[in-house]
Amino acid sequence: MKKLVMLFLLIPFIGSAQDKGTHFEHGLTWVQVKEKAKKENKYLLVDCFTTWCGPCKYMSNTIFPQDKMGDFFNKNFVNVKVQFDKTTGDSEEVKGWYKDADSIGKAYGIKAYPTFLIFSPNGDLVHRIVGGGDVDGFIAKAEKALHPETQYYTLLKKFEAGSMSPQAIKELVAVAEAAYDPDNSAKLSAAYLKTQTNLYTKENLDFLSRSIKDSKSEGFELMLKNRKKIDAILGKDKVDKILSDVVLKENIYPLLRSATVNLDSLIAVVKAKYPSIELNRSTSLLQVQFYEKTQKWIKYQPAVLSYMEKYGKDADGPTLNSFAWTVFENCEDADCIAAALSWSKRSVEKTQHKDAAILDTYANLLYKMGKKEEAIVIEQQGLDLVSAEEKGNYQKTLDKMKKGEKTWVNK
Incomplete structure (x- = not known):
């Protein structure tokens, strides 16, 4: 009981x-x-x-x-x-x-x-x-x-009734996108643009570029035919960047899931289909990313070297560091490692020697190139910057360098 x-x-x-x-x-x-x-x-x-x-x-x-x-x-x-x-x-x-x-x-x-x-x-x-x-x-x-004034579907009804200002329509586009409602987002975007007497303002062109979802969008053709005029407002090569993103998303990305995909062939087909769009920069970066993801290191090495030679001048610190670390871990060619070392050095300079992870990449590449003493100095700088929880990994790398042991694994 x-x-x-x-x-x-x-x-x-x-x-x-x-x-x-x-x-x-x-x-x-x-x-x-x-x-x-x-x-x-x-x-x-x-x-x-x-x-x-x-x-x-x-x-x-x-x-x-x-x-x-x-x-x-x-x-x-x-x-x-x-x-x-x-x-x-x-x-x-x-x-x-x-x-x-x-x-x-x-x-x-x-x-x-x-x-x-x-x-x-x-x-x-x-x-x-x-x-x-x-x-x-x-x-x-x-x-x-x-509240009715902020309910998405109540606002849609107000739009469909024709009782909404252009600014309100524009604001509703963002709500539709956040609601994962592409059909209404496209409808609202088109309706807003029709209210504008001058599309060639920076604000309207920025809005137009965000509204382009595929090659059938009205904005796609507009930008394709008025590249120079729009670039003069948005910035050099901006139109090609916008259009190439749409082209790759529509024609290449959906096919990358296939285990037998030939990326080089896909790129050739797309370039033939859209000869007036400058796709080289976007496709070159895609090759680097794809070969890294699929671990095709024989193709990755020439792809990343080619991309950096053509477009690396504008790369930021994190991008430089990412490419450099991938080369360190997966490439053995001396010329490729030397190139990665130069990228890593630039990333260190861009971050003013204050990013421990970037210093670690630089130290490891120096060490792989046989510059042991310089590598130890740089790795110690990185160790001094990290929190107590992170010091263990940096110390292990530093100890290996001092003992002359490899800090990388052969692939």
Whole structure:
């Protein structure tokens, strides 16, 4: 009997632990959840997630359980989680939502996770949040769903009714992009640009460049035909950079997932398709990045040397350091290492000898080139700059240099 009494005493504490932070409904159907929101005169928050989504897990495990989140969402919303993938370990409750999850996904165009749909107490979709965030930032986003003047879908209706100023349309474009709504983003962008009597201002051209999503966008053709005029406003070679980004995104990036892709052939095809666009700089950098990612070091070495010879003059410190470190770890050719050493030296100078990681790269390249004493001095400078937690790794490298041992692994 004593044990039973203890168990009953614990029940309230167990319940309060389960309700810590944001309360999400369980055991209700989609229809019942909407009815509950209407009955309580609360907005309805639908957390659309998948089991494989990292940000979804972060929101569920770290953000929603916090008291501040619970205070806000439990007061203003009925909250429900809807799983959008299917796994062998799904509970009966999750399986019971399969059909509704499919219909919600199709009806509201769920393409990214987490997506948070927010409905009014009457069941009308009024707002959308894509992606997670910290407590204060996420509450600020959700707060907008409570007011008609900041509800995304309410503003869309106002736009469609033709009662929105050009500036308001422009601002709504950014909201549409944040809501991962490309169709309405494109529609709003086109509508805003039609209100402008002069497209050739820096502000409008910057906006136009952001609105170009593919080669069929109106801005793509406009920039292609007016390159010199637009470059005079935005800066030299700016149009080629904008257009080449679109061309690569449309014609090359989707094909890079294939294990048998021939990047050089793809680049040749795209250059033939768009002969009037200067693609060399963008494609040269893509080759460097692709061969590094796929660990094709025989191709990486000439690619990075060629890129740096042509375009390295403008490289910033982190880029110089990144290329130099990749060469240090993966290339044995003396000329390539010597080139990387020069890049590393520039990155050290650009950061005024105050970046420990960049000093470490420089020291390692000096050491690989046989300049042991100079390498030890530079590595010690890096060691002196790092926190106590990081000193161990730098000290190991320094000890290896002093002993004459390799600080790299042969590939």
